[in-house]
Amino acid sequence: MNAVTNEWKSIDLFTQMKEHEQVIFCNDEQTGLKAIIAIHNTTLGPALGGCRMQPYPTVDAALFDVLRLSKGMTYKCIAADVDFGGGKAVIIGDPNKDKTPELFRALGQFVESLNGRFYTGTDMGTTPEDFVHAMKETDCIVGVPQEYGGSGDSSVPTALGVIYGLQATNKALWGSDDLQGKTYAIQGLGKVGYKVAEQLLEKGANLYVCDINQAAVDSIVSYAKEIGGSVKVVQGDEIYRTDADVFVPCAFGNVVNDDTIDAFKVRAIVGSANNQLLDVRHGQMLQERGILYAPDYIVNAGGLIQVSDELYGPNKERVLQKTKAIYSTLLDIYTQAENEQLTTIEAANRFCEKRLEMRSRRNNFFSHKKRPKWDIRL
Numbered sequence: 001m002n003a004v005t006n007e008w009k010s011i012d013l014f015t016q017m018k019e020h021e022q023v024i025f026c027n028d029e030q031t032g033l034k035a036i037i038a039i040h041n042t043t044l045g046p047a048l049g050g051c052r053m054q055p056y057p058t059v060d061a062a063l064f065d066v067l068r069l070s071k072g073m074t075y076k077c078i079a080a081d082v083d084f085g086g087g088k089a090v091i092i093g094d095p096n097k098d099k100t101p102e103l104f105r106a107l108g109q110f111v112e113s114l115n116g117r118f119y120t121g122t123d124m125g126t127t128p129e130d131f132v133h134a135m136k137e138t139d140c141i142v143g144v145p146q147e148y149g150g151s152g153d154s155s156v157p158t159a160l161g162v163i164y165g166l167q168a169t170n171k172a173l174w175g176s177d178d179l180q181g182k183t184y185a186i187q188g189l190g191k192v193g194y195k196v197a198e199q200l201l202e203k204g205a206n207l208y209v210c211d212i213n214q215a216a217v218d219s220i221v222s223y224a225k226e227i228g229g230s231v232k233v234v235q236g237d238e239i240y241r242t243d244a245d246v247f248v249p250c251a252f253g254n255v256v257n258d259d260t261i262d263a264f265k266v267r268a269i270v271g272s273a274n275n276q277l278l279d280v281r282h283g284q285m286l287q288e289r290g291i292l293y294a295p296d297y298i299v300n301a302g303g304l305i306q307v308s309d310e311l312y313g314p315n316k317e318r319v320l321q322k323t324k325a326i327y328s329t330l331l332d333i334y335t336q337a338e339n340e341q342l343t344t345i346e347a348a349n350r351f352c353e354k355r356l357e358m359r360s361r362r363n364n365f366f367s368h369k370k371r372p373k374w375d376i377r378l
């Protein structure tokens with residue numbers, strides 16, 4: 001490879017990083033760990049974000065994911081009003097085959113090397129128990145089980161936040177919070193999606209569900225039978241074409257894209273998946289089709305609220321209060337979008353960027369408590 005190609009390649013990586021502060025490639029031959037940690041913005045505090053494990057087909061695919069996910073975390077922290085920055089980690093590997101305690105300890109060692117700039121925990125493909133191993137190597141782990149001193153499964157408040165998001169959306173569209181009798185198409189019955197499905201059934205809603213994990217599908221079907229609820233199982237892409245009222249993506253990102261957008265018959269999209277829109281222009285396309293989009297990082301902030309609370313000193317009541325605020329924040333974003341003729345994602349982004357600007361000025365106000373980093377005599 002000649003020098004020109006080399007130079008272009010390195011510029012390209014920095015172009016991809018855009019406004020990200022730092023990207024760390026973590027490689028450990030012995031455990032097979034191949035991970036990327038991305039720190040997007042630490043204006044408000046140390047970066048915080050879960051660690052996803054997925055058999056990414058290429059390193060580029062993993063990099064694309066971690067860059068977008070970590071940027072989303074910056075916005076999520078701002079919108080949820082927690083004093084942390086945006087970061088995320090991805091492990092390239094199959095969560096069903098490649099997990100070992102040593103792999104997570106190796107990840108913990110890399111996190112420790114960042115000296116408090118990055119805190120992590122569970123995400124898609126990882127569980128709180130995985131991070132009990134990582135915790136042996138670093139204090140910068142959140143969301144481990146309560147028996148290990150953590151706040152427990154963060155998918156519980158995340159699912160609760162999705163329910164608040166669905167209620168706010170119901171209110172905006174049909175004038176009532178009541179989810180009973182409406183039909184929801186849930187993609188993914190994992191840690192979050194399964195809990196959302198259970199709660200919707202308990203509230204008298206009807207469901208379409210899909211998951212590649214047959215055990216999760218069987219389990220929700222039998223739960224519905226037990227409580228007299230209605231669940232229809234669909235396969236693969238059929239979930240985009242159902243006649244449900246609301247699509248609830250709780251698996252992977254980029255589900256609203258050029259290939260899926262014309263399939264949707266729903267009135268709204270509200271779910272936990274991070275980065276549901278492949279691009280902001282898909283927000284515009286949803287609006288043109290009369291589909292109300294609940295910005296993902298507003299709706300799915302419950303887990304972040306719980307794990308960040310651990311670092312302040314856990315307080316269950318505060319977690320519940322902050323999670324409940326998802327309802328009013330989302331309604332405010334819907335109103336702002338309508339008043340300012342914006343898409344809902346544009347309105348949410350604008351709200352976060354304004355708040356970041358305001359906070360960054362306050363964080364830089366000089367006082368005796370906030371000493372400058374350089375050495376001056378006072």
Ligand SMILES: NC(=O)C1=CN([C@@H]2O[C@H](COP(=O)(O)OP(=O)(O)OC[C@H]3O[C@@H](n4cnc5c(N)ncnc54)[C@H](O)[C@@H]3O)[C@@H](O)[C@H]2O)C=CC1
Nearest residue numbers: 124125154155158188189190191192211251272273274303
């Ligand atoms: N766990 C949490 O507290 C939070 C999760 N999220 C996001 O919510 C989403 C779900 O997260 P978790 O429930 O924690 O992950 P998970 O890994 O527990 O569940 C994901 C589910 O999606 C299913 N799935 C995978 N491919 C599929 C496909 N092609 N079709 C249908 N189902 C498929 C999996 O089998 C699994 O049941 C992710 O995008 C995650 O980033 C966001 C904020 C917090």
Ligand SMILES: O=C(O)CCC(=O)C(=O)O
Nearest residue numbers: 049050121122154303304
């Ligand atoms: O939910 C968590 O454990 C951490 C927060 C996070 O990574 C997320 O909200 O995507």
